[in-house]
Amino acid sequence: MNLLASQNGLHLSWRVYPNQNALDAAVERDEVDVAPGMQQTPATLRHWLFSLPYLRVPHKLVGFRAESADVVELDRLALNERLAIDQSSDAWQFVERNYPELTRLPARSDRQAVQAVEQQRAQYAIVDEAQLALLFKEPAFSNLAVVGDIGDTRLLRLAVRKDWPELPALLDQALSQLPPERLEKIRATWLRPNYPRLLDTIVFWQRLTLALTIAALLALGLWRRQRRARRHAEARLLSAWQELETRNATEAELRLSQFSIDNSTVGILWVSWDSRIRYANRTAERMLGYAQGALLARRLAELEPLLDSHTWLDAWNRLRTNHEIQSFETQCRRLDGQPLAVSVTLSFLQFGRAEYLVVYLNDITERYMARAALAESEARYKSMAANVPGMVFRLETPQAGEPPRLAFVGAASQHLLGYPAQTVQGWSQGWRQAVDEADLPGYLAAWHQAVDEARDWRWQGRLRHRDGHSNWVDLRASVRRFDDGRRVWDGIVWDISQNKHHELQLAESRSQLRSLAAHLESVREEEKARIAREVHDELGQILTVLRLETSMCELGFAHLDTKLAERLGNMKKLIESTFQIVRDVASALRPPVLDAGLGSAIEWQARRFESRTGIACLVSVPDTPLHLDDTQAIGLFRILQEALTNVLRHAEAATVSIGLSAEARRVSLSIADDGKGFQPERQPAGRSFGLVGMRERVWLLGGELQIDSQPGQGTTLLVRLPVDCREEIQ
Structure with a gap:
């Protein structure tokens, strides 16, 4: 993983989880992106997507260093010999399924299994080769060695969270580009099988010592007479020994190769020219539901009902002539009649005078089901998009830095724009060419803000229909960002013409x-x-x-x-x-003091309010009278009267401050009290007609009303009216 990260410029942040359930829960919470060393099972497929296998870790048979160099095989073990196996490992299920007659000693880990052999509670232990490489570094297990291979291999893959379907293919490509010498070095570092060698056996050294002693005695007795004969004999003896060792090694390699082929993860069939099966490994037999040896001499048509003699001969002649490799997907028929989705690879093989067509079978049931589920999901998505009362769309950037384009447009575009979805999908900058000219600046501003800043897209405006009329629409889209720089907006365009x-x-x-x-x-x-x-x-x-x-x-x-x-x-x-x-x-109907100016009217009203209620009023008005028009003066005076009425009814204030000020083009009236205050935004409907009346008066005069109040901090009411009173101020 570090090698992959360094070659692809990635930074890895490692997290450790106690078990598979915790890891599955973590990926559901989006805490994990990639998990190495995972095995593909129906349980894990509910949470992960998987790469191709990047490491095959076999299970080895461990025992005490034997006096001979013979490889121990499970088929030859006595029934009373006990095997210590981690009960949670795949090896336990392998032995239970294939060698149920053997005596198994359950262990909770590979270490306990090896300790059982060291403590002589079991004759052998089956251990993962990677774990074994670590355990053999410990002095406590120096007397143990690998004595055989059980033929079961763990296929380790990289697991990826399910919402990243493109990542497994990228990881497969990155794994295929790793230097073979680096991979071999990593495998040699972490997976060092400790097979027993001839030089490690006591019998070998005993016999060798005896032979050397006899040879030395004979040499001493016949040194002068048989010096040349002795050298010739030694040479012949060494040659014979090497030939015997080479023959034994070759036989072991052949048995291992045959065992590996028989138990490969890929089903293998050798088919002769008459389409009869001459060889089938155990994987193919298990895949198709046949017993061992039951596929031999059967015709290939029994597995593929659509394969007739003409089709077979055409394929045989084509592959025999061109020596090409042909791959395709099909459905085979199992022994029980059920269909099996497989990936088939055909290649021509000539061994001596015999000619065969080698058929490689890969079970793609999971891929077939995933593909069917994906097709169903896409159909469901398109159906939902077609039935949503709006035009569903997806805008995405193909690569980082490229302009976004419409990747999907719902069928509602026909109703909303008058164009089919395929036509709209080819437009640039979304729906720019259909935007009404009056709304185009706002549309472009919203577009550039969403694209340049990678933000959600919000816009309201008019889109022209193909027949010439315009529809009011409300566009809303949410953005999603990816690590590779791509961005995707998923959204919908609602027709709000009637509401507008x-x-x-x-x-x-x-x-x-x-x-x-x-x-x-x-x-x-x-x-x-x-x-x-x-x-x-x-x-x-x-x-x-x-x-x-x-x-x-x-x-x-x-x-x-x-x-x-x-x-x-x-x-x-x-x-x-x-x-x-x-x-x-x-x-009360119209104070005559208004004829003397608004400032005088405000002072008169304040003194009258003060004498009537006992609430002190502090008044600040300009020294120079403001000669406003009657509408503005009466409006401000009525607002003052309503404000003072509210102070008397609700504020429980002791002092009121009234201020009138003027600028070049604006006059301001402020009324502030030191009463109990309130929260303007929480005023119940139907109880604030005074405030509503003041707001309406200010709106009619073209001004603005500002209310600042908090419980316990009094209330300030500020009215601003636009006027041109420069002459009066001067």
């Missing part, structure tokens, strides 16, 4: 309502001013005449009758109180 139409109608209706409210407010203020003038002028004149007539009666007749004088005095008091009521009504 209702929204525009609602906005227009709201604008009309506000215009109507502004007109009604203007009419109301004009009516109040008119009523105030009539009350002041008409009632004022009548009350003045009544007060004059009452005074004349008092001068003329009060001295004649004391009771009459008392009544006239009461009438004068009643007339004066009526005068005050008239003045209050007129002031």
Whole structure:
């Protein structure tokens, strides 16, 4: 793994997990990307994708150093000889399946299995060759050696998380590019089988010592007479010994080769020209469900029903002539009649005068099922995309640095744009050529922001239909980033034309309502001013005449009758109180002090509020009067009245600060209290008509209203109106 990382510029961060379940749980939480040394099983396929095998680790038979160099085979073990095996390993299942008659001693690890042999509780142990290379480095196991091979091999693969389907192929390519000499060096470092050699046996040294002693005695006795004969005899003896050793080694290699072929992970068939099977290894027999030797002399057509004699002869002649290798996938028929998905590779072989077609079979049931599941998933995805009430799309960058392109467009493009999905998929920059000209700047800004900054894509605008009309759409896409620099946006385009139409109608209706409210407010203020003038002028004149007539009666007749004088005095008091009521009504309708300027009106209202409630008011207004138009002045004055009413009702304040200021093109009115405060965003609906009224007044005047308040910190209300009062300020 370090070699792969260094050659591909990767950084590895290692994590250790106690068991397979913990590792499977970790990959489900996206904590693990790649796991080396994994075996492909139905259980692990639920969580991982796998590379091709990168290491074959055989299981070795371990025992005490024997007096002879013979290789021990499981077939020749006595029934009373015990085998110590890690019960959780593949070797246990292998021996249990293939040699059920042997006596097995379960162990919890390879170390315990070797210790059982060292402690003579078992005659042999079956151990993983990689673990054995580490254990033999320990002095405690120096008396043990490898005495045989059981023929079972662990195929180690690289496991990859399932949401990275491209990574296994990349790892296979990287593994194939590793230098063979480096791999051989790594294998020699970590996997050093300790087979018994002839020089390690005691019998060899005993016999050799005896032979050398006899030879030495004979040499001493016949040194002069048989010197040449002795040398010739020694040469012949050495030659015979080497020939015998070579023959034994060759036979062992042949047996090992035959055993490896018989138990290969690939099914192998040798087929003669008449399509009859001449050889089948155990893997092929197990794969097809046949007993050992049951496939011999059968025709290949029994395994492939679609293979007739003409097709077979054509394939035989073509491969025999061209010596090419042909690969394809098909489904064979097992002995029980069930189909078996296999990958078939055919090659022509000539051995002596015999000619064969070698058939290599790989069980691809898992790949076939995965492919079927993928096809079903794609069909389900396309079906879902076609039934979603919107146009589903996928935008991706093929490689880092390249402009993104549409990789998938849903069938809803026909309804939304009038073009089929294949046509839309070839457009550049998404739907740029269908964007309405008025919305194109906003679309390009959203596009560049999403692409350049690798952010989610959000946009609302109009897309032109093929027939010329435009549809309002809402585009939303989420971005996914990959380690190789690629980025993918998965999103949907909703047709919001009807909602947008209702929204525009609602906005227009709201604008009309506000215009109507502004007109009604203007009419109301004009009516109040008119009523105030009539009350002041008409009632004022009548009350003045009544007060004059009452005074004349008092001068003329009060001295004649004391009771009459008392009544006239009461009438004068009643007339004066009526005068005050008239003045209050007129002031309430439209304070006359507004004619003196907004600043004077604010001071008058503050003093009146202070005298009526006892709440101290601090007023700050410009020294120079601001001559605003009546609409603005009355609007600000009404806002002040409503704010002071709210202070009296809700604030429980002791002091109110009122400020009026003006700039070149803006006048500001602020009302601040030291009351209990509140949270403006949490005001319940239907309980804040005062605030709603103030906001509407400010909106009608073209200004803005700002409310700052927190519980226990008082409330500040700030109104800003755009005006041109430079002349008045000067």
